[in-house]
Amino acid sequence: MIEAELKARVHAPEMVVQQLDARATARVEMYRDTYYDRPDGSLKKADEELRVRTVHGADCTRTVLTFKGAAVDEESGSKPEHETRVEDAEAMHAILRGLGHVEIIAFEKHCRNYEFEARGRQMLATLVRVPEINGTFLELETLVDEDEVNAALDDIRSVLLELGLRPEDLTRETYTGAVAARRGAALT
Template structure:
């Protein structure tokens, strides 16, 4: 899948549209090889726990540098501890962990199904709003970006943040960079 996503910095009074869910705690742990080859290649390997569910995600380098939108493959994991042990046996170690508090809404705009997520992270005081659409192809994902920007403008969101949470977390002093 190709995740067409733009992250915005929102003001403290920003509210999601109708259909907003409850706040959910999301715990992310990022893994890399000891030599840091995934990060060096612009790739990410993440184990995410959210609401009693766990997912393993592999992300390729961005296909759109301006938004950091990335191709990704994701699968459900039945046992988070076993998955972490398996990653360790394969030579991957945890290099970064952080928590996000997310509130989501789904809607349709310009023929696209999009998810809006209001996000706070435990290392940055700002409120972020992610608007994303999952597409089957790179071309479809790139074509979705103008619709995402138009929706954001209608919601009063103007300040894009192309930095990944992983980069923001490392800048805040979190994580252990690979050797």
């Protein structure tokens, strides 16, 4: 499946929260993301990502391993995504290191997640603040087959407009890149 996704900078977070609260119940969570690569940086060079995410929510903590392939849509950066739940986060980190992967960056994301249906699609809206980065972001995504990416992105753009976000608010800036820049480090 392809994660058709657009990300926007949010200039009026309170207004967007009100709009989203009218659509669904928020799930407030803190993500601890750790990204890995091979020592030669070949995943980054291939536009691929390998991530371990531990999600701390009100009711539970869960960890997922995610691999994202190269973007299938350059404008949005939408990628194939494969994800599985992991029982033991520390063991997963040890396995990846044991297989020769190296940690390239780790950081926290503070998220308000909303799941709802729009335009006949199941969508996930995530309002994001990363403590090391100025500003608030909104990620809006849906999972689709590759031949549906363009139509799904059009639907996502329509929902973003309904939420008060404009085309000029869209960004391809990555959290990994922004956090690395803030720390004065380069991603390998």
